[in-house]
Amino acid sequence: MSMDPQTGTAAHPLGASHEARFLDDLKSLDPGSRDRGVIRLHLSRLLPENRDKDNLRNAETVFDDLARTRTAQLYRMRNSDLMVVFENHETASAERAMLKLLKLWERDPLIAKFKSDARKNRLSNWFDMNTDYDKLLTFAMRQAASTEKSVRKTLPELIAARELLRNSAERGTPLTPTELGKAEDALARVDLSSFTRRQPVCAFVEDGKPEIVFTEVFVSIADLRETLMPRTDLTINPWLFQRFTQTLDRRVMAQIARREDRTLVRDGFSINVNVSTVLSEEFLSFDDDFAPSSQDVVLEMRLEDMFADPGSFAFARDFVTERGYRICIDGLNLSTFPFADPNRLGVTYAKLNWAQEMTAYGGTEQGQRLKEMIRERKKGRTILARCDSEAAVKVGQQMGITLFQGRYIDALARGIR
Numbered sequence: 001m002s003m004d005p006q007t008g009t010a011a012h013p014l015g016a017s018h019e020a021r022f023l024d025d026l027k028s029l030d031p032g033s034r035d036r037g038v039i040r041l042h043l044s045r046l047l048p049e050n051r052d053k054d055n056l057r058n059a060e061t062v063f064d065d066l067a068r069t070r071t072a073q074l075y076r077m078r079n080s081d082l083m084v085v086f087e088n089h090e091t092a093s094a095e096r097a098m099l100k101l102l103k104l105w106e107r108d109p110l111i112a113k114f115k116s117d118a119r120k121n122r123l124s125n126w127f128d129m130n131t132d133y134d135k136l137l138t139f140a141m142r143q144a145a146s147t148e149k150s151v152r153k154t155l156p157e158l159i160a161a162r163e164l165l166r167n168s169a170e171r172g173t174p175l176t177p178t179e180l181g182k183a184e185d186a187l188a189r190v191d192l193s194s195f196t197r198r199q200p201v202c203a204f205v206e207d208g209k210p211e212i213v214f215t216e217v218f219v220s221i222a223d224l225r226e227t228l229m230p231r232t233d234l235t236i237n238p239w240l241f242q243r244f245t246q247t248l249d250r251r252v253m254a255q256i257a258r259r260e261d262r263t264l265v266r267d268g269f270s271i272n273v274n275v276s277t278v279l280s281e282e283f284l285s286f287d288d289d290f291a292p293s294s295q296d297v298v299l300e301m302r303l304e305d306m307f308a309d310p311g312s313f314a315f316a317r318d319f320v321t322e323r324g325y326r327i328c329i330d331g332l333n334l335s336t337f338p339f340a341d342p343n344r345l346g347v348t349y350a351k352l353n354w355a356q357e358m359t360a361y362g363g364t365e366q367g368q369r370l371k372e373m374i375r376e377r378k379k380g381r382t383i384l385a386r387c388d389s390e391a392a393v394k395v396g397q398q399m400g401i402t403l404f405q406g407r408y409i410d411a412l413a414r415g416i417r
Helices: 015-028 053-062 064-068 088-104 109-116 129-149 155-167 177-189 221-228 238-257 262-267 281-289 303-308 310-322 356-360 365-376 390-398 407-414
Strands: 036-041 072-076 082-087 124-128 196-204 210-219 269-272 297-302 326-332 349-353 382-385
Touching: 015 072, 015 129, 036 088, 036 129, 053 064, 053 082, 053 088, 053 356, 064 088, 082 088, 124 129, 177 221, 177 238, 196 407, 210 238, 210 262, 210 407, 238 269, 238 281, 297 303, 303 310, 303 326, 310 326, 356 390, 382 390, 390 407
Parallel strands: 210 269, 269 297, 297 326, 326 349, 349 382
Antiparallel strands: 036 082, 036 124, 072 082, 196 210
16 A cells, blocks of 8 residues: 555555545535435544454445445545445434444444543544535545645556446446437447356355356446446436346347357356346247256346335246246345245245355354344255355355355356366
8 A cells, every 4th residue: 555645644545546536426416416424434543453454344344235235335535534425315224334333343442432422423424415515525625636746646556446447337427218218229239248247156065166056147237338338327226227127138038048158058047137027028038939947047136126016026936937947036135135035935046145244243143143044044045145255155154055156156166167
């Protein structure tokens, strides 16, 4: 890390780019879009041993659930402070996240002072975007101005900034109905093969080696966005984005129905679909061309889509199950997992995204509840996704999970293909 000229401490490698983005995002908000809360976490005030790389990442992880649902954005300051912008209806979730942080650093004097007198809260400042917008804008402009006066970015900072631009789906103007029409027209012409990714779901057999159960086929939304509409945020409006993914569903089904990859067809695969897609004529055509009678085909659906119209979901579930497909509930986190019982919903799998906080679940009441849920849902029904390390797999196994997916699993699976 380079040094922060303001504090003399090690600067966060993403700090300069995030401070600039925070300013840009504030400027782009019109008055009608400021129904948001903001937390400034003064992590730089913690003891040095409490703000190492792992601890700072743990602080970010606490807000991951909000960030993944696009109801919050995180900005890392150069001095390692964290700005959290969240929609006002998620205030309770933000408060719960803050309580987790108090437990994370309960031995730090900063937290001890807060617990003895809540008025001595030097860990965080809370703002209302509607009333404090000018104050926040002044702060962001001051941070950006000091960045411009600092030394040139180091190579790690440049690399980190480039990764931020590559992976960020938060930047750009919101998707509008007009832009959606353009995106759908572009989808009809673009070759999706270069944006298609494959990631296996594996079980660990007795000798400890992974065995591929099926392979998920999906389109990288971030890469597709960079090509089709680089200045448009496709995900900020959930309803328009769902319409976009319905169009994407049809393209992916057509691509697979051509059976260009016979290994994929032979060994089994999963695709992401909306409930409405399963009820469409395009799916019936896909089914006519590609009935899964002799293959393992899994349809991945999101819980919020299933719950949006339970009657339509029940009809779609019964239809595809009778035809030989299996269903996986996709995109679950620790908050939504309790509501996604495969037995009760009549599906085969539930996919839980790995969260760093699970490493501390061993021997806790939360960990025991999670373990009991997994056991009650039968062995082999829960998939732990986004496993980027061996540690994630080990924690999952301790919880009774046998199916895994993620970058770490990718690396292991390459050796068995």
